[in-house]
Amino acid sequence: MTKPTRPADLYLRFLNLTEALRGLPTLPALDPLEERILELVARAGQANARLSVRDVMAHDQLGAPATVHRRLKSMREKGWITLSDTEDSRRKQVELTQAALSYFDELSAAMVKAARNG
Template identity: 35%
Template sequence: MAIPKPSSYLRFLNLIDALDRINPGKKLDAIEENLLDKIVNCAHSKTPLLVGDLISLSDLGSQATLHGRLKNLSAMGYIKMASNADGRKKEVVPTKLALKRYEEISKCLEKAVKSA
């Protein structure tokens, strides 16, 4: 029986795994990935995103869990929290490091599709 050629998605997963091995200290868990996805999407669409908006995402975890994950993302250099116009709320924005991560993921996806 012939072994089928891996699908584009499997090649993509392998490339992402290799990317994570290059930066072992920067591996994100599923909750952090979901939060960062949301943050980068909002930044891309120029929609302000506040800490309160993120910690109210109960489908991802409790407020304490989400707050802890935001602190982790900040400590790893993926996000910055800046005071918004009235100074009482913190807006969450991705850093250059986060945007570079998404560029690398995009390259992995393109490479996986090209080798199909």
């Protein structure tokens, strides 16, 4: 394997590895908006912050609340997120499923592999 000749080569190797991960049959594919929502939920979880359906829908950069709500429903059906009860039965907390956490573990391993082989 040749050494990268520029810093971007490392990132491009990582992208190639992640593309291979997306082809695995572990979970159904996400569209770009669903990926952004998944990353938002993951970052909130990493920060030990609670994120409700309403909180996700309030992020203007994700688009119209109805669109975000449809995507959350789709992601739940695909097995990427789960909705947990809170003290208020009308509010649901959005959390990653174990399969989604495993996906992030695989992405992390791909990042390490790209850096190591670079």
